Amino acid sequence: METILCKDLDPKFKFDVAAYPGGENIKLCYACGTCTAACPVAGIDEEFNPRKIIRQVLLGMRQQVLKSPLIWRCIQCYACYATCPQNVKFRDIIQALRAMAVKEGHVDADRLKDVKEVNSLAVKIQQNLINKLVTDKAAYAAQKKRFEEVNAN
Amino acid sequence: MTTKSNKPIRCVLVLGGGIAGATVAERLGRAGLDVQWVEKEPVIGGQAAAMGCKAADVCLRCHVCVATDRLKAALHAPRVRLNTRSKLVALVPGNNGAAYRVTLRTEPNIIRRERCIGCGLCVAVCPEHCISVKYPALHGGVPVLDLPLCRRTRDKACDRCAKACPVQAIDWKEPTQNRELDVDAVVVATGHEPFHPGPMGTFGYGVIPNVISGLDAEHQLAGQHRITRLSDGSAPRRVAFIQCVGSRSEHAHRRPEDTNYCSTVCCAYALRMARRIQHDAPDTSVTVFYMDIQNFGKDFESFFAACQKTMTFVRARPVEIVAGSEGAVVIAYEDQEKGAVNKAEFDLVILSIGIRPAPAARALADCLRLAVDQEGFLGIKGTAGLPQTHCRNIFVAGTCGNPQDIAATIGQAEAVCAEILKQA
Structure with a gap:
């Protein structure tokens, strides 16, 4: 159990997020956890939890959220967006949080561009593997092993 | 001098053969008024007549038996003329002192x-x-x-x-017949439509045999007095209830089959049904996936506390239901204690579906010139009491006005009777 001190909280944080385009619906969340259950990142990464990030914003944990590397792990796939019963639009909230992190100087301005590059590279790797899978199974296995080794380091 | 509005009510048109319509028809018939009772189906009964008693060791006050009693009483009430397979097609201001002249279309009953x-x-x-x-x-x-x-x-x-x-x-x-009648008052008790969980594709309703809706479970209780799995007819050992299926969803604006309000009855019927299942087979495990348990009433606190002793309550809204091996059903949800995605296996999953306005409600509202609220329920809701219609001597009772349970529906129907008998 984590202890949160009231004096460290910023009660204005959620209003700031709600004022950003895409963040409007953050206060509608009733913490049902559908987003986390649907999230492909949360499926392989136990640290990344959309419901928890929303809760942290609502509680006002400004520094923890904006400094955290977690907000950069979202792959912007819209699974949370499509399943949320309250239309909270978590994918858009992540965009708002990233913009705020840049604006408040927690990361440099190139970060947004870099993450975009990483995402596009990941899709290229995925397409490469799928193409190999379809055309040449042996090449696929070799390629997959190489990527897994790279990933492990 | 007698003005038109002071003419006593003698003849009442009651639309709908469910519990609200039955209560109004029976009460007014016994009070000596002429009742024209209209039902679109070949038999009266509505939704409640197909539901089952959920008594465990004691009565859990689901009121299904009261509904059946009301319907039976109405069938035998004096001065009640029942028109089955009939619909209201037109309503115009009446003459000869009657408030309205209505046209009923009656299709043949065949049997x-x-x-x-x-x-x-x-x-x-x-x-x-x-x-x-x-x-x-x-x-x-x-x-x-x-x-x-x-x-x-x-x-x-x-x-x-x-x-x-x-x-x-x-x-x-x-042949199909059209009849014109003069009536002094109209009671609208056309009821609701249960939410059909088919559009929520990820829940597998209609695809996975052991995913059933709360209404399917009610029908099983009414027909065979126990709840079984559809795949093999066996009694389930691990049962899951998923609350708020189709209710309380902000997707209502882009998926018109969803609703964005609390249907008010699902928590109560799911917990009663779970008690009934555990009473019949005490070693059955019950898990309830909920967002909030929304229920009220003087006994609810103690009832909920008793449920918490024998059932597991998981605060999560599952995202996907898939078929497992040997008829099992696997639910994917977020385990909020651990903060991680979890998959749990059950023998039977019951989706607690909510109440939607009937599809024909808007056409009926146009015909009667009634107001419809933003969700499609009839009448204008004030701070308390009955839905108001702003039309003289047109009353709304039951779930066509608001999602509500059997007891509230009967209470509202009685209130409508009191209003009418004041003017009789």
Whole structure:
């Protein structure tokens, strides 16, 4: 159990997020956890939890959220967006949080561009593997092993 | 001098053959008013007549038996004229002092109730299985014919049922009739439509046999007095309830089948049903996936506390339900204690579906010039009491005005009767 001190909280944080385009619906969340259950990142990464990030914003944990590397792990796939019963639009909230992190100087301005590059590279790797899978199974296995080794380091 | 509005109410049109309509028809008939009672189906009963008693060791006050009693009483009430397979098609201001002149369209019932002896021979011979016995507790063995399925409506010659009938109760020659009536008041009690969980594709309703809706479970309770799995007919050992299916969803604006309000009845019926299952088979484990348990009433606190002792309550809204091995059902959800995605296996999953306005409610509202609220329920809701209509002597009772349970529906119907009898 984590202890949160009231004096460290910023009660204005959620209003700031709600004022950003895409963040409007953050206060509608009733913490049902559908987003986390649907999230492909949360499926392989136990640290990344959309419901928890929303809760942290609502509680006002400004520094923890904006400094955290977690907000950069979202792959912007819209699974949370499509399943949320309250239309909270978590994918858009992540965009708002990233913009705020840049604006408040927690990361440099190139970060947004870099993450975009990483995402596009990941899709290229995925397409490469799928193409190999379809055309040449042996090449696929070799390629997959190489990527897994790279990933492990 | 008697003004038009002070003319006493003598004849009342009651729309809807569910519990609200039955309560109003019976009370007003017994009070000496003439009641024209209209039901679109071949038999009265509505939703509640197909539900089952959920008593465990003690009565859990689901009020299904009260509903059946009300419907039975209305069938035998004096001065009540029942028009089945009938619809209201027009309503205009009346003359000769009556408030309204209404036009009713009555389709033929085909199976004539006054002749039928309930032998069931027609049920057995129908090649399309469109003849069935509905609500046997109310109507005995008298069957009804589901016309859209019948071969004759698809221009095919078929008279097997008519030939099989020993008392010539099946009559294909009866025409559709339009009748005009003068009435002094109209009571709208047209009820609701249960949410159909099919559109929520990720829950697998209609695809995975052991995912059923709360209403399916009610029908099982009414028919066989226990809840079983559809795949093999066995009693489930691990049961999951998923709350708020179709209710409280902000997707309502882009998926019109969803609703964005609390249907108010689902938590209560799910917990009662869970108690009933555990009473019948005490070693059955029950897990309830919920967002909030929304319920009220003076006994609810203690009832909920008793449920928490024997059931597991998981605060999560599952995202996906998939079929497992040997008829098992796997639910994917977020385990909020651990903050990680979890998959749990169950024998039977019951989706607690909510209440939606009836599809014909808007057309009826246009016909009666009634106000409709933003969700499609009839009447204007004030701070308390009945939904208001702003039309003289038109009243709204039951779930066509608001999602509510059986007790509230009967209470509202009684309040409408009191309003009408004040002017009688």
